[in-house]
Amino acid sequence: MRHPATAPMGHNQHVWSRAPARARAASSHRAHLDASSRAALGVWAPVAFAGAAGLVVAVASLATDNLGWRDGAGIALLIAAATLAEAFPVPIEGVAVGSTSLATIFLVAGATIYGWAAAAVAGFLAMAFVELGRRRPVSRVAFNCGVYVLAGIAAGGAAAGSQDGSLLGLAVGAIAAAVAFYLVDITLLAAVVTRSRGVAFPPALRNYVQLTFVPFAVMASLAVILVVLWDRSPFVALTLVGPLVATALYQRWIHRALNRLRAFDRLKDEFIAIVSHELRTPLTSVYGAAMTLERHALDPERQRAMLEIISTEAARLSRLLDDILWVSRLDSGRARPFITRVEPLPLAADVVDATRTHLPHGLSLDLVHDDPAPLEVAADADKLRQVLVNLIENAVKYSDEGRIEVRLGRRDGRVRFSVRDQGPGIPAIQQERIFEKFFRLDPNMTQGVGGTGLGLYICRELVGSMHGEIWVESIPGEGSTFAFELPVAQTP
Numbered sequence: 424m425r426h427p428a429t430a431p432m433g434h435n436q437h438v439w440s441r442a443p444a445r446a447r448a449a450s451s452h453r454a455h456l457d458a459s460s461r462a463a464l465g466v467w468a469p470v471a472f473a474g475a476a477g478l479v480v481a482v483a484s485l486a487t488d489n490l491g492w493r494d495g496a497g498i499a500l501l502i503a504a505a506t507l508a509e510a511f512p513v514p515i516e517g518v519a520v521g522s523t524s525l526a527t528i529f530l531v532a533g534a535t536i537y538g539w540a541a542a543a544v545a546g547f548l549a550m551a552f553v554e555l556g557r558r559r560p561v562s563r564v565a566f567n568c569g570v571y572v573l574a575g576i577a578a579g580g581a582a583a584g585s586q587d588g589s590l591l592g593l594a595v596g597a598i599a600a601a602v603a604f605y606l607v608d609i610t611l612l613a614a615v616v617t618r619s620r621g622v623a624f625p626p627a628l629r630n631y632v633q634l635t636f637v638p639f640a641v642m643a644s645l646a647v648i649l650v651v652l653w654d655r656s657p658f659v660a661l662t663l664v665g666p667l668v669a670t671a672l673y674q675r676w677i678h679r680a681l682n683r684l685r686a687f688d689r690l691k692d693e694f695i696a697i698v699s700h701e702l703r704t705p706l707t708s709v710y711g712a713a714m715t716l717e718r719h720a721l722d723p724e725r726q727r728a729m730l731e732i733i734s735t736e737a738a739r740l741s742r743l744l745d746d747i748l749w750v751s752r753l754d755s756g757r758a759r760p761f762i763t764r765v766e767p768l769p770l771a772a773d774v775v776d777a778t779r780t781h782l783p784h785g786l787s788l789d790l791v792h793d794d795p796a797p798l799e800v801a802a803d804a805d806k807l808r809q810v811l812v813n814l815i816e817n818a819v820k821y822s823d824e825g826r827i828e829v830r831l832g833r834r835d836g837r838v839r840f841s842v843r844d845q846g847p848g849i850p851a852i853q854q855e856r857i858f859e860k861f862f863r864l865d866p867n868m869t870q871g872v873g874g875t876g877l878g879l880y881i882c883r884e885l886v887g888s889m890h891g892e893i894w895v896e897s898i899p900g901e902g903s904t905f906a907f908e909l910p911v912a913q914t915p
């Protein structure tokens with residue numbers, strides 16, 4: 424069994440492989456032991472040694488057993504099934520978040536039907552194929568193979584004790600085998616994890632049993648069904664393949680869907696935090712300026728300064744609410760564009776003129792166009808305006824000084840709009856990500872520039888909905904050019 428991620432243990436999870444960086448390092452120095460492997464040496468080395476000894480005895484026992492071809496084929500089939508199950512663990516939702524290998528079912532069935540030696544060899548091969556295929560560190564491969572060999576031997580021994588040739592005896596044998604397999608597996612895994620972390624064994628074992636008991640019970644019942652069917656005919660047992668694969672795929676699908684929901688939930692929390700902050704900042708400024716105007720007799724110049732604060736911050740609030748409304752419309756599919764013929768030049772000139780009214784000192788804003796002037800575009804005027812507003816406002820917001828150039832030009836049946844600034848620029852590695860919802864280069868506002876991370880997401884969605892494309896070219900320290908292209912309107 425591969426145990427849930429919430430439990431700090433499991434074939435796939437113990438100390439050797441938890442952190443990806445560490446796993447990579449381990450695989451490049453596979454013969455060396457890292458600190459946690461050294462700490463757990465007292466557990467994993469004896470387990471590996473006992474497993475190796477058990478394996479040798481099991482192979483010798485199988486060799487002297489003179490297995491017929493039917494038994495040989497049956498064991499080979501169970502090994503193949505256990506290997507596949509080990510290679511594709513199933514995430515079990517609702518029990519605990521994590522993944523569980525269904526290999527236990529086939530190994531327990533093998534132990535009940537073909538005895539301890541077959542189960543030990545099958546467990547070893549299934550684990551060795553998968554772990555070596557994944558290029559795991561030597562210590563880990565040795566321990567995990569040892570666990571499966573010992574668990575297989577225990578399962579075979581338990582099953583043999585309770586079988587009397589009847590169907591009931593077979594079922595009881597399978598249950599006993601499952602319990603034995605589970606106990607050996609979980610005890611050894613708990614031992615290695617607690618040893619490597621230096622924590623107490625009994626409470627850790629109790630915790631792991633609580634987390635893994637339900638998937639174990641499900642697998643034990645499946646093992647009983649498999650054994651009973653197999654006893655009738657291995658061909659009939661094949662009917663289990665369909666439901667098992669379907670259940671595994673369904674569980675994976677549920678797990679992915681729930682992960683998406685969890686990610687979305689996290690984004691929502693983040694969104695609420697960002698929006699509350701972004702709402703509070705301008706509101707505080709407006710409130711402060713209004714109070715100052717109300718309570719103090721100010722000279723005309725200071726009055727004008729206070730009124731300017733109020734209008735600038737009110738505009739910021741209105742942009743923020745606009746962004747939120749756009750995102751809500753986009754996410755609920757209510758932002759379908761109404762495409763008409765739009766004259767791009769007057770529309771861009773409007774946006775540029777409106778921005779000039781509140782352009783900070785040190786910045787200049789120009790609108791230029793290639794010759795001949797661009798043709799009409801097939802676009803939704805409101806959406807096109809919103810994209811230009813967002814890009815130009817960003818250029819203003821992120822540049823302290825310099826020139827901002829808005830350019831319109833023709834490009835093979837399309838019209839290109841670009842906004843170039845001489846601001847801080849955007850590192851190449853982040854250039855894709857800035858179009859994601861809520862993504863900000865400076866989320867903690869160390870540069871003092873606020874924002875929700877929604878503007879470029881809205882631009883990308885709106886441009887996409889008008890059959891266009893948007894991108895950025897930028898050199899950190901020199902500036903950025905945001906550009907998008909829309910199709911030229913067809914001649915009527």
Ligand code: ADP
Nearest residue numbers: 817818821857863864874875876877878879880
């Ligand atoms: P917001 O500006 O509200 O944070 P946007 O989606 O408009 O959200 O932009 C996302 C991020 O992209 C910004 O936080 C900023 O880091 C970066 N960015 C956008 N435009 C520019 C620009 N012109 N220059 C530098 N960085 C920019």
